[in-house]
Amino acid sequence: MTRATTARTLQTATVGEAQTGKRQAIVAAATRVFLSAGFGAASMDAIAAEAGVSKQTVYSHFGAKDALFEAILEDKCRGLMRPVRLPAVPGGDPAKTLGDLARRFIATVFTPANMALFRVVIAESARFPELAAAFYRAGPAAAVDDLAGYLTGLDRDGILAIGDATASARLFFAMLRGDIYIRRLLDLKPAPSAAEMEAVAEQAVAAFLAAHAPG
């Protein structure tokens, strides 16, 4: 039991510890309130009420509003790209592999929960720069690194002509975000339908393959 407490701050209680479900209730409530209202407009009273707990209990567990916010949101960042980070098989058809990746990426990123997280992280990037960095590392950067590795293999095998693998990977995800990303950030549009997702994925894959055709 020498693990730092910060490492398990948000985990489920270990069996044997004195633990009610209140901490988890606070985490769940704070997640909802912070993601929907933002840091400033979220009050500790509202979080306590939403959790069905007194305000003092919230302070006993997390100390201060800043600490609660950072703990909650950095934890949310960790799971960002889980559905996207499936291994890209080196052997298969690049068009199919990239298409699958594209569909997973779009389906994950445009989720209401992920967009709300991104909005709040952007809004508080000045006050919580480490949170912004954690979001970028766990989200966009992780996706780019995975794809860059796959693209390097395609280049080595002469299947695609990749100059800078990282730059090409960034271009791919930029095409996938497209204009919809802006409208989603501005809350002007609901999550894309299956048909929209398919259209964006196909447009991006076709453009990417055309731009990196060998010879």
Next chain:
Amino acid sequence: MTRATTARTLQTATVGEAQTGKRQAIVAAATRVFLSAGFGAASMDAIAAEAGVSKQTVYSHFGAKDALFEAILEDKCRGLMRPVRLPAVPGGDPAKTLGDLARRFIATVFTPANMALFRVVIAESARFPELAAAFYRAGPAAAVDDLAGYLTGLDRDGILAIGDATASARLFFAMLRGDIYIRRLLDLKPAPSAAEMEAVAEQAVAAFLAAHAPG
């Protein structure tokens, strides 16, 4: 003098009206404070102090914090794409025309002032949906509409194979935003250097032309 007052709320005083420079000082101060602190963290006291004016004077001019915020930011949105909306010459070389547009777009959009505006509009998109819509119309949508018109001409003349002009225009700007847009939104990166801008522009134009080559 039948123009609605809202239409000239932020304009310079008409000659002949009784008008000190205080209104303009308030506008300038509120712009700075709102863009750097956001809506919630910006206090009317701070705005009044920054303007060198009493708080009551701010309220006399703008009534309430909400109204001041909306007036200021919607006005800022209006000028968003002015440097980008230069007419694209129909006759010239598409690679050069698109490259020029790309450089103008990047140089304009990644400006600290424009990124700060975008951050605040995103953060308050739930509370001020009309502001978010105004931003999108005056910024991304205007740029897309202009480019779509130009692309339609290229398609008609057989120079490029454009299926859906709006979709292609959106793809072009998405490639220009690239990964840098995310890092700028998260305040992880300063505005791109001239060399970075050039690299992104060239990568995007090349990919766009390859993806829309005729035949």
Next chain:
DNA sequence: GTCTATAAAAGGATAGAC
């Protein structure tokens, strides 16, 4: 129009009992 002064409310944080 502009200022000083003040009201009225909200919110972060803590004290002390159990």
Next chain:
DNA sequence: GTCTATCCTTTTATAGAC
């Protein structure tokens, strides 16, 4: 650990004098 009650600062907004 948890709750009730409270402190104290900040902040929006207004009153009233000049």
